Amino acid sequence: MIRRTQYILIGIILGLIILTLGGILVKQVLADGSEKEPEVSDNSSIFESVSNLEALNLGLIDGETLREENGISSEGTSETDMVKKDVTVSISLRSIQDDLKIKLSDSTTGNLIYNVDFTVTVKSKDATTNYNDTDKDGIIYIPYVKAGDYTVFMSDTSVDGVNYHCDKSQTITVTDSIQYAKVDIKDEIKTEAQINVAEEDTKVQDQDETTDVSAASATPTAEETTPTEEQIYDEGISEDAEDLLAQIEAETNAQEQEKAAAGASSGTVTAPVQEQTPAETPQVPDIMSDPVYVAAHEGSKGVDVSKHNGNIDWGAVKASGIDFAIIRCGYRGSSSGALIVDPLFYQNIIAAQGAGLNVGVYFFSQAVNEAEAVEEASMVLELINGYSLQMPVYIDVEKSNGRGDAISVEERNATIAAFLATISNAGYSAGLYSNKLWLENHISAGAFTNYKIWLAQYVDIPTYTATRYDIWQYTSKGSIPGIAGNVDMNVLK
Numbered sequence: 001m002i003r004r005t006q007y008i009l010i011g012i013i014l015g016l017i018i019l020t021l022g023g024i025l026v027k028q029v030l031a032d033g034s035e036k037e038p039e040v041s042d043n044s045s046i047f048e049s050v051s052n053l054e055a056l057n058l059g060l061i062d063g064e065t066l067r068e069e070n071g072i073s074s075e076g077t078s079e080t081d082m083v084k085k086d087v088t089v090s091i092s093l094r095s096i097q098d099d100l101k102i103k104l105s106d107s108t109t110g111n112l113i114y115n116v117d118f119t120v121t122v123k124s125k126d127a128t129t130n131y132n133d134t135d136k137d138g139i140i141y142i143p144y145v146k147a148g149d150y151t152v153f154m155s156d157t158s159v160d161g162v163n164y165h166c167d168k169s170q171t172i173t174v175t176d177s178i179q180y181a182k183v184d185i186k187d188e189i190k191t192e193a194q195i196n197v198a199e200e201d202t203k204v205q206d207q208d209e210t211t212d213v214s215a216a217s218a219t220p221t222a223e224e225t226t227p228t229e230e231q232i233y234d235e236g237i238s239e240d241a242e243d244l245l246a247q248i249e250a251e252t253n254a255q256e257q258e259k260a261a262a263g264a265s266s267g268t269v270t271a272p273v274q275e276q277t278p279a280e281t282p283q284v285p286d287i288m289s290d291p292v293y294v295a296a297h298e299g300s301k302g303v304d305v306s307k308h309n310g311n312i313d314w315g316a317v318k319a320s321g322i323d324f325a326i327i328r329c330g331y332r333g334s335s336s337g338a339l340i341v342d343p344l345f346y347q348n349i350i351a352a353q354g355a356g357l358n359v360g361v362y363f364f365s366q367a368v369n370e371a372e373a374v375e376e377a378s379m380v381l382e383l384i385n386g387y388s389l390q391m392p393v394y395i396d397v398e399k400s401n402g403r404g405d406a407i408s409v410e411e412r413n414a415t416i417a418a419f420l421a422t423i424s425n426a427g428y429s430a431g432l433y434s435n436k437l438w439l440e441n442h443i444s445a446g447a448f449t450n451y452k453i454w455l456a457q458y459v460d461i462p463t464y465t466a467t468r469y470d471i472w473q474y475t476s477k478g479s480i481p482g483i484a485g486n487v488d489m490n491v492l493k
Helices: 002-058 063-069 213-217 229-234 239-265 291-297 314-319 345-354 370-384 409-425 436-441
Strands: 085-094 100-106 119-123 128-132 139-142 148-154 157-159 162-165 170-174 300-305 324-332 339-341 358-364 393-396 430-435 452-456 471-478 487-492
Touching: 085 148, 085 170, 100 119, 100 148, 128 139, 300 471, 314 345, 324 345, 324 370, 324 487, 339 370, 345 358, 358 370, 370 393, 370 409, 393 409, 409 430, 430 436, 436 452
Parallel strands: 085 162, 300 324, 324 358, 358 393, 393 430, 430 452, 452 471
Antiparallel strands: 085 100, 100 139, 119 128, 119 148, 148 170, 157 162, 300 487, 324 339, 471 487
């Protein structure tokens, strides 16, 4: 009985020990579970962030919402914290003669990259030199380059959160000979919205410098600005008529002097009798009936126009008897040398041809060397591509108060020859436009008689004899229906 009681007590004690140990173990397990709960919370936050990023990529939420949900302020974010855009730059090289032009464009769009001061390294067998795109137009031009092989590298740069890098260098061979052929120029053609027009389009309109350069530059005196009675009468009379009037006046003066001398020899001086006779109008010859005048003005009539003539009613122009139009397609800037399209060129060429006029084009040149002249011709060829011309392509060379005025006659001849050869080699008829003064003094006109010559001289009968001419621009103050204001008038021989 006693032994049985002992066994029961021992069992109770062991049970209590087991229960105690079990409680301790359970408590420890619960404590461990409580400590791991933050890890679960952290993992949930990570998963949630991943999900938010996917939603951001899908456009379901915006970046500002994501920052607010995660307690991040957008203020004070540095450039290094921003996600930067990568742009791969493509290098293209071109050389016409003893020069190197480097173009830096977006490899995706093919467009030149503006507003970035790129640095490139040009390496030859003799030297390694760095150049910068200081005007930030995506073009670096290096003149006077020695013939040889050149390799161009670009340094990576970052501007406004955009990384610009170039994966490939380019190599080119520069030669000292020139090919008069079209080069790729289309990405260099600018509109007037991209330039300072007042500095670049400097040709003076409606100023006659075709005959007497001193008349355009001299400052008139007070007496000269007040016209006399004779000057008022003579206004609009041709040179031939003025010569005849001068001859009549000289003969009249001679007769008066003879009468005075005869009276003095007889000792009698007779006071002149004031005859009250009506004033007689001198008989002025009709210059328009002069055979030389008639011959000079015979031929098809035409106009030349640019943006300065404004919007034109080409139907009215054609109906007025005009047969042809020569349209300015563009010009090189007098200051920067940029290649600029005339803002009304396309409008004019389409409408003029639609009205049935024969059409040609001209380009106002400011080239200072042969390479630039090839560029100008290449621009013209690019602009007229797709249009059928019935008249030549002319290079316009005259005073502009710009960069083209400063070169020598020999340099100017070289630029004209390069332009005309490039146009002619492309299959077009080519010609030279200038005025009498420049054709006689600033251009060796005789060197270009294989091309068309377009003379400007504002007189009744042209006096230019240095070479033949095919078209004569006889006034800048013509007036025809369809064109507001003055317009240049021409006759095609």
